[in-house]
Each structure stands twice: as structure tokens, then as C-alpha cells.
Amino acid sequence: MDTELQRPLSFRLSRRGERNNQHPYATDDGGGLLSSRRLPQDNPIKIMWKQGFIRLVFVAGILWMLVILVGLLFHVFSCQSSFSFFSAICNKDSKVFISKDLHGLTPKAEHRCPIPVASDPEKIVIPDGKTPDVIVKGLTYIEEEDWLTMDLISSHYLEVNKAGCKEKRVHCGFLRNGGANMNPVDIEYVKKCRFVVASGTFDGYDVPHQPSNISIRSKKLFCFLMVVDEVSLKFIKKNVTVRKDRDKGMWVGIWRLIPLKHLPYDEPRRNGKVPKILTHRLFPEAQYSIWIDGKMELIVDPLLILERYLWHDKHTYAIAQHKHHRSIYEEADANKRRKRYARPLIDLQVNIYYYEGMEPWSLKKNTISDVPEGAIIIREHTALNNLFNCLWFNEVNLFTPRDQLSFGYIVYRLRGLFKFFMFQNCEYNSLFVLHLHTREHSSKVEWIKSLSEFKGNGSSMKESRGGFGLWTPYPKNLDAVILPPVVRTSKAG
Template sequence: MSMAGSNGVSITVSDEEECDELGRTRARVRRKRKKPSYRAKSELAQRVIRWLVKYWLFLVFVPATVLLLYEASRVGRKTSPEIDSKHSSRVERRPMMNLNRLDPKYRFVHGVRERCLKLLPQEELEYLDIPVDEGSTGPVNKVLYISERDSLDLEGSTVLSSQLTETTRFNLFTGNQTLDQREKSFEVNETAMVHCGFYSDNGGFKISNEDKNYMERCEVVVSTCAFGGGDDLYQPIGMSGASVRKVCFVAFWDDITLSAQEYAKQTIGEDGFIGKWRIVVVKELPFTDQRLNGKIPKMLSHRLFPHAKYSIWVDSKSQFRRDPLGVLEALLWRSNSVLAISEHGARSSVYDEAKAVVNKHKATPEEVEVQLTQYRHDGLPEDKRFNGKKALAEASVIVREHTPLSNLFMCLWFNEVVRFTSRDQLSFPYVLWRLKVPKNIHLFPVCIRKDLVNSMGHLRKAKPLIR
């Protein structure tokens, strides 16, 4: 700004100066300001502290979770010639932490701790014998299996029928069961006629004559199968001397599993055995779905072992760890049952199980709906229990006597998994309900199943067949 001095000369005073009453200028005293960078750094630090306080849980647990998932994904990972031949030296095998564990399982009943599976004392197991066959006294005395000739006679001039569903899984192995034949097969008569696999000599599931001769000599059999190279072979443990002498142990493999196991140094001996297991290599499996191929030895043991009186099925993901004859005594002979199978651990209703199957992507919603629509049409109730027990079963262990009734049950069950989904939990309650003979079926608690086996879980995804 401008001011007039005493001599009339104009004096310019800057904004940084002030004038006193005498017209003299004096400099303004200014406080030293803090540099902006210090303030910015302070605000940034405060923001970081507030963010850390707010999200510290996220920062701690997310990295830990990622690490755990990574480690879990490595468990059981294993290379094979078909998976990664370039890195064969980096083979990772799943730790066998459950192998050779014989510790019993317990449960509380009315506040009292008791063992789940009550086997006879060891000294009695050593002298346990197979009961003498007194003949069938049940509602079914004989089962006739429909052959190619029978189907031609029943249908007139052709096996095919317009009543067939749109599924393509019926084939020369199963026979082309019509809906009328399906309905009649559930009629409980003294003589039952039913499709039950091995429909034609050209249907597949080929076994060598040497293996057939061995299987025909089995009176009691423990069986398992691993098709598609999905699982390793676990040796059974906990056997008495009587079971070692009298029980056959048979594992069914295909060529894929044979190759994978040979790579893992599981080599079949000249006698056809690996440890206690007789290895039966099956040729020409009838289905591209390996899960469905696995239902053949699982459900049709009476067809594979024509002279066997008893069989115990064990999923390939498990190690059988109890005395077979003792298990037959505890689960069949003691309760006068012909079939013993574990209750489902999580659900009781077939309709609830269907939702879980879809949610876990075990089957498509469309194929599950086809099955449920048929079951609703047939009148299957939504009851969660039959005769006070769960209707839903967990079929990783199946213990049974080969009677006409149990053979018919397994044939009907097998035909349902062929016609609909291969999730056998969905069809078990339906077959149980249709036959109306549940008093001969023993659904045992889950803890007994856990006592029967050491569960390993599936090691790898089974490879599908490529036609």
C-alpha cells in the first residue's frame, strides 16, 4: 500500500510491514509455521494405527488359513506315470497315520461308556466256526436271474421296449429292464425273477478262469475294489487264526489301478496275492462311470462268489481292522439278520440327502429330480425312520449273508443305481421300503462302522474310462 511522507514523497509499504502512528514502518513479527510434511506424516500414522486396530483379526487369520489350505492340498498328492511323468522323483505319499490302529471305539448309552462293536473274546474267536446252512426260511426261497434268453421270451422278439427310460446306462451287462419288469421285481414271492447283472457273455466285466476258480472256492469273503487308480491297497488287520484260514480277501482292480499300483511298488506276486489280498484284475468294465463299475463287486458279491455264504464289503478308502468271523457273529448271527449296514451319520431322509447330493455336485439336479419324481410317484414317504431306525444308510461297509432275500435286495438296489443316479444312499431307503421286510435288515450305529475300519479317505480322483 502507498502512504505520503513528510516531504510529500510517496512511500510504498509492503504487505509484510505495518506503520506506526508516526508514519514509521516496522516489520511484522511472524510465527514460524510447521512444515506441511510433518502434519501429513502424523495423520498418515494415525490412519494406519486405526486401520490395524480395526482389521487385525483379518491380517492374522487370512494368511494362516491360506497356509493351512495349501498344506491340506498337499496331503495325499502323488504323481504317477499317467499324471506327471516329468516329475516322478517328486512323489509325495499320504502319511498312513491310521494304519495298524486297533484301539476300540466307545459310546455312551444312558450315561454308561460301552464299546461300540462288542466282539467275542479273542479265545472264542479262535474257535469260531461258520454255522451250518439250514436252508432258507424267509419270504423268498429262490431268486432267478433274468438272462438274455429270458428277456427275449418276456419281450416277444426284442430286448428293447418303448417303456425304457431315456437313460443309456442299461446295457448288455445289466439287461434292458423295463418299467413293468422293475415293478414286478419288487413283488415278494417264494420265487423271485430279477435282472441282476451278467446279462450277457458279451456284457463285460471279464475275469480270468484262474481267478474264477479261486472265487468259486470262497465260503466267506471280504472284498474291495479300486477302479480308475483312485486308492491304494490297505492290508487287513486284527484277524484271528480262524479267519486267516477260512476267509478270502479279494480286491478287484482294473488296468488303470494295476498300472498305478505297480508304479507305487505294489506288485502282484506269482501266486496272485499282495499280502493277504487276492488281486483280481477285471477286463472290459461295462460302464464309463467308474463309480458305477464299483457297484458291481459292492452289490453283486453273490454273483461273483456263487458258493459264498457270507460277504463283507469294505470301500477302498478304508482299512478293515476287525476279525471277519467275529464281525459276522456280532452283526448278523447275534441279531438274526441277513444284512447289516451303517446308519447315515448326517441325515435321515432321502429327500434331505438328495439336496445334499446336488449341493455337493455329486449328481446333477436334473438326474436327481428324475429319481425323486419316480419315488414320489411310487409313494415313498418322507419318514426319516423305519421301525425306529434311520432309513438312510452309509454303505462303505456292508455285512451280509447270501440268502435269497438279501440277494434279491442287492439286485434291486443295483438296478436302481443303474436306472437313476449312482449315489446309492438315495435308492437304499426306497428298496428297503418297497420290500417291506426291514426286520431282517440291521442298521447299526455310526460308531460301529468307525470301529470296523480305519478310514483314509480317497487319495486321488478315479480316472473315467475312455471308449
């Protein structure tokens, strides 16, 4: 120890410097992590920066919480305010709310939400008479051999109407023995039906699902009609009990089975549009109808549905808003990505619609959306609604059975004359229980890759109709039409 003290101070300092330059966990005595040697301390400037950063994060968190609190208070105030500007922020049908929704500034939509319906079907007051026909007084359905050469566009009908012609005609459906023919016993039965709940299943994709929560009054008032083809009828007889009444009418629970003969298409999906859209033609005596897809189980009394969606606010046509899309071009893109139908036919359809001036949906339009959720349609069979259904079906006949693509187009062509109520999608999901199909749809037409597969005698595509729009007087250079960005993107995909 004396020797160590006698060494020069400079030597001891150099030894200390060497020890400080060693790894902080290294020790001379082999102590490792258990060594009592002190770790080097942080620079005072670093300590100050760390403390400042922590304070900044803490203050920012407090400010963010205050912003959320103020926003919630303002939202409550806007919903309760009597000023139209502030109330529009809360109103889900307003352009202010829709604009916020498009930019992701509104809460995520609910899957199900309460429906503001009356509680007792027995107390529902059914309106007397019918809603007056403002535009037309009636429709005449004609049967002509050269019907394909006639103009099916809505503007043709409106021009004829404005010209003051006494006879108003529009092509709607099929020639006699050309599709959708019912048995005589069923024809006589549906003549008695003023209130109808209609559904349908084709090619054995579904079995009838019995409605629930149906009042005694509605059971007496409504006809529950299930439209089927021969394949589905055999499938239903094999899987569920079918009883016959004294008139040989067939029943599955509350549903009266209505078999159709001479169906016009080879595609079950397209045949299903006949009872769905042309309900007024299959059941001509019906004044009100509620259509539900075959895979759905109705869980709300139909009288409550009519009161909520038609009578309460004096509507004549109600349909749900699509959950995801407002523009038909977005819906077309989604159909192509999910392989819901043949891409060339979807491209042809939206190309023509865009060429004819159908713009993508935006806030400047007077409709909440151009794309409906068509699994439930609630309507009064007025002349104008029947006209809309005929024109809508003509588009399905002309192009694809994806009827959500053509609904907004017909609304656009009628130039605001057709009024309808489009309700929230979460209400739509509260009206029924969705069941899975017994199997997936399958059609050769759905998988084609080019329109040339429809041409020539050697075509593998079999359809009971011709054209797919190719006979219509549209320009040949539709591929050169400038489409919205979403459609151009989908072509590349």
C-alpha cells in the same frame, strides 16, 4: 477468608450448585483424577434393582444345576429300569430316543464307540448250514437281448412269486461279455471261497490297504478279494509289490487281485457298484461276505464282525446308519450342495421316488433310517438278500451311483419283507481306518447341468448304457410333482 464468610448464604449455595453440575472428573484446582472431590452416589432405587438382579441370577443358576442333576439321575434310572416306557428313553433304537434326537435333546453322537464283539476269534462258533429262504427258494439269472424292456420294479417279482409260479426271475447285472467278466484263473479260485472280505478300486484312486488284527483262523477261513480294473491294476503294480503264485494269480499282501474286463460303464464310481452290490454274482459260492470300500483299512477280525452283526442276533444283512441324514431327500439335498453328482439326475431320481409314494423318513416308519453308510456291508447270501441286491443295483444302473439314495427306496418297495440290521454310525467308524483317495473322482457326467446334454448325436456325454431312466414308464410331468420342502429348497440352490 473473612470476606467469604460475609457473603450472602444464597450466593454460596448457587456457587455450590454450579460446582455440582460440572463434569465429575473436572476440578477447579486442576487435580483431575487425583482430586479428592467425591463422586455423585447412585439413586437408592437403582441400588435395590442391582442387588435384586444379582440375587435372581444366583437363584436361577442354582435351579438350573438342580434341573441338570435331576435329568441325569432320571436318565440313569431310565437306563436301568425294567419298565418298557422308561427303558425306551435310553434305548437308542427306540422312537422315544429318536424323537429326542431329532429335537436336539440327546447328547451329540460319538465319532467312535466300543463294539460289543467277542474277544477271541478262535472261540467263535460258526452256525451250521444256511439261513432258510422264507420268501423264495432260489433265483434264476437270465440273459435276454430285450432285457431293457422288462419290468425291473420289485412289486413285479413279488406278484409273480405270490401267483405260485415255479420259476422265479429277476434281472440282475449284465449280459455275457457285457460287464464284470473275470479271468478263468480267478473264476476257479473264487469257487473255493465260502467266507469273503471283498473290496475294490477303480481308475487308480486307491492302493490296497492291508487289514490288521486278523487272526490265523480268519486268514485260513476268509478269501480277501480286491476287485480292480485295468487302470487300477497298472497303478497298483507301479506303486506296491505285486506277487504271482503258481497259478498266475496276483497278490498284494493278503489281498487277491481280481481284475474285471468289459466293464459296463465309463464312470469309475458307477463301475465300483458292481462288486459292492453284486458281490453274490461275482462270487457265487460265497455264503457270507463283508464289503469294505477301497479307501478303508479293516482293523477288526472279520469273524468277530460276523458274530457281532449277523450270528449274535440272527441277522442276515447289516449296514451302518448314516451319520447325518435319515431321509433320502435330505441326502439328495446334501449331494447337490456338495456337488457329489449331477443335479438333474438327482432331481429326476427323487422326483420319481416321491411320485411313487416314498415319503420322507419319520417316526412312524419301522426303520431307524432310510439312509445307510454303505462303505461297509455285512451279509449272508440268502435268496432274499440276493434279490434285494439285484433290485438295489437296478436302481443304481437306472439313475445315479449314489447308492444311499436308492437303498431306502428298495426297502420301501419290498414292504417290510426285507429284514436288516442297521447299527450305529460310531460303531462303523470303529471297524476301520479311513485313508484318503490318491486323487479326487472326476467324471463329465457328474458336472452336467441339464438332461438335454445326454440327448442327440452331438452329446459330449459318453456312456455304455442308455436312458438314465428316460425309457421307464413314468409320467412326463415329474417337475410338477410336489416334493418335500428340503428338495424344493435344494432346487433353488
